[in-house]
Structures are given as C-alpha cells and as structure tokens.
Ligand SMILES: NC(=O)C1=CN([C@@H]2O[C@H](COP(=O)(O)OP(=O)(O)OC[C@H]3O[C@@H](n4cnc5c(N)ncnc54)[C@H](O)[C@@H]3O)[C@@H](O)[C@H]2O)C=CC1
C-alpha cells in the first residue's frame with residue numbers, strides 16, 4: 527500500500543479506516559474541514575492530523591471519506607495537489623461521482639492521465655451513526671468492499687484499493703459503477719427507505735402501544751436512525767436506480783392493499799400467503815457470514831440471569847465445548863430480570879452444545 531495514507535474526511539468511515547490501517551501498521555494522516563472531527567479522530571488514534579495545504583510527507587495514497595456531494599471535488603483537488611498519489615473514494619454512490627470527476631477532466635481542471643489514478647470504491651459496512659466518536663477499526667471485518675475500476679483505471683490504483691480493503695479484513699468485489707449503483711439501490715437504499723417509512727408511521731403512536739414493541743420493530747427500523755443529511759445525498763444521487771425499485775415495491779403494496787380490503791374473498795388468503803412466501807424466498811437468498819452461501823444455522827436458546835458476567839460465562843462455556851458461535855442475539859423478556867440468548871451454531875454441533883450447556887447447569891430452552 528502506498529504510504530503515507532491521507533484520509534480526507536474523518537467522520538465515521540474515515541476515522542474507522544484510519545484506525546484499521548494504523549492497526550495494520552500503515553502511516554496515516556488525517557484532514558477534515560471540521561477541526562473538532564479532525565481532533566477527535568487524532569485523539570482516538572486514527573492517525574496524525576495535517577493541513578492538506580502542507581501535508582508532509584506528501585501522501586502516496588489519498589482516501590476520500592467526505593460526504594457524497596463534495597466527494598468529486600475532493601477527489602479532483604487531491605489528483606491536482608499530489609500528482610504522484612493514487613486516490614480512492616468510499617462514497618455510497620459511484621456513477622454520479624465518476625461523472626463529475628470526468629467532467630472536471632473535460633473542462634481541463636485535471637488530465638485524463640490524472641483521472642487514471644482514481645479508483646471509485648465502496649465499503650459495504652457502516653452504521654446508522656455518524657462522526658468519529660462512533661468509529662471502529664474493525665468496522666470492515668468480513669464485509670464486502672466494492673472496487674469499481676473502469677478500463678482506463680491504472681492497475682496500481684486497483685492494487686492500492688485491494689490492499690486497503692484487505693488490510694481492513696474486508697472481502698473484495700469488483701463491479702463497474704453502473705452495476706454497483708443498481709445493486710445498492712436494492713440492497714442498501716430500498717431497505718433504508720422502507721425502514722424510514724415504517725418508522726415515520728410511529729410518530730403519532732401512543733406510548734402505551736410503543737411499550738409493546740419487540741425485536742421485529744427494532745430490526746426493521748434500526749437504520750431509520752441514519753443521518754438525514756447523508757441520505758438526502760445518497761437517494762438523490764442514485765434516484766435513477768431507486769425509482770424502478772420503488773415502482774416494484776408500490777406494485778406489491780397496492781396488491782396487498784387490494785387483497786386486504788376484501789380479506790375473506792376467494793383467493794385472498796392465498797395471495798397474502800404468496801406475498802409472505804416471496805419474502806421468505808428473497809430473505810433466504812441473502813448470503814451468510816463472510817459472503818458464504820446462505821446457510822441455515824441451528825439455534826440454541828439459553829436463558830441467562832440479567833446480572834453482570836452471565837454472558838461472558840455462557841460464551842466461555844460454549845468455548846470450552848469447542849463449538850463456534852456463528853451468530854448470536856440477545857432478547858430481554860419484558861418485565862423479567864432474565865435474558866434469552868439465541869446462539870447460532872452449525873447444525874451438526876447443536877446436540878452436543880445443548881448437552882454440554884445443560885450438564886453445566888445452563889437453562890437451555
Ligand atoms: N455511514 C455509513 O454507514 C457509510 C458511509 N459511506 C460513505 O462514507 C462517506 C462518509 O460518511 P460518514 O463517515 O458516515 O459521514 P460523517 O458525517 O460521519 O463524516 C463525514 C466527514 O466529512 C467531513 N467533510 C465535509 N466536507 C468535507 C470536505 N470537503 N473534505 C473533507 N472532509 C469533509 C465532515 O466534516 C465529516 O467529518 C460518505 O460519502 C458516505 O456515503 C460508505 C459506507 C457506509
């Protein structure tokens with residue numbers, strides 16, 4: 527990886543990249559027009575704060591982690607400022623930004639040769655939070671990282687993108703910008719819209735109703751907590767691919783409304799069942815951990831007391847049994863001081879784990 531790496535934009539993503547690259551041994555410089563974002567990123571160990579006017583030594587690689595609407599400007603500025611550096615960005619949308627960078631070349635602000643040092647990329651990891659305080663160096667572990675080279679991108683730029691993704695333990699995927707934008711419209715932007723629309727329905731809901739909320743509501747609305755400023759830019763910047771997905775969604779919603787307006791009409795229940803089954807089929811296609819094919823894990827549910835140290839003790843016991851935890855989830859039984867821990871394991875290991883835990887005195891459901 528060319529070094530030092532200059533991260534421009536030290537919010538959630540930029541600071542997480544800085545932390546992860548530092549942990550992998552890279553020299554990282556940090557720049558952000560917000561002095562507090564830059565200072566916090568430096569304080570938590572993501573790198574050394576610099577002024578891009580006189581970043582020294584000159585960066586070998588620039589990672590642009592700024593909001594989507596200024597990303598192209600920062601990419602172009604970086605290509606001009608450091609003629610030997612490779613530049614990549616990590617914004618959530620790709621086609622529009624590449625177009626803006628190419629426009630700058632068409633206007634003579636940078637040369638086509640400069641543009642060949644630029645690699646559009648997108649790590650498919652993040653959270654509904656923003657700012658450096660929420661950053662984690664392990665944010666990208668086992669998550670996809672999409673590289674979007676075009677035929678004229680220099681191989682060194684692609685290699686640098688790969689090196690960054692691998693240093694952060696992400697899995698590398700390649701796609702052109704149009705295929706990327708069409709993909710994220712469905713797998714990222716549509717879920718965000720649906721989460722926000724469902725959560726928006728709760729605004730006038732009485733507190734007594736909300737008190738009944740379980741994990742279904744929490745799961746489906748987590749990303750409704752996302753930063754509106756960022757999502758305005760993402761949705762507007764990828765509208766071309768999002769609108770057809772919304773038309774598909776509208777067709778399904780209209781079909782469901784028509785069916786439920788006459789719920790006992792012949793065929794109505796079959797239609798509802800079909801819609802639910804289509805949802806089952808779509809969900810089953812989401813790949814498992816590390817991009818592996820979808821896999822049905824076996825669930826072991828254990829009741830734990832809601833007291834300090836219980837979870838640690840449970841996982842220690844599972845470790846002693848030599849069984850790998852593929853996934854886990856904690857539910858609280860409303861009104862009781864116990865938690866229910868759902869542990870996902872390979873189906874072939876389920877019975878021995880149940881025996882080991884039961885023998886050790888755990889309450890397995
Ligand atoms: N939040 C997420 O989960 C993900 C975000 N992304 C992309 O990463 C980028 C950054 O997003 P977050 O870190 O979530 O946002 P953030 O709001 O936490 O951080 C953005 C930072 O960029 C800085 N900034 C603003 N103008 C700038 C400029 N001209 N030059 C340099 N820095 C500038 C801001 O001061 C702020 O510190 C966005 O392009 C977003 O699309 C990609 C994957 C996931």
Ligand SMILES: O=C(O)C(=O)Cc1ccc(O)cc1
Pocket residue numbers: 617618649650651652653654714749
């Ligand atoms: O929080 C989550 O689950 C996300 O999916 C976050 C996210 C937000 C924006 C992106 O471009 C990529 C990932």
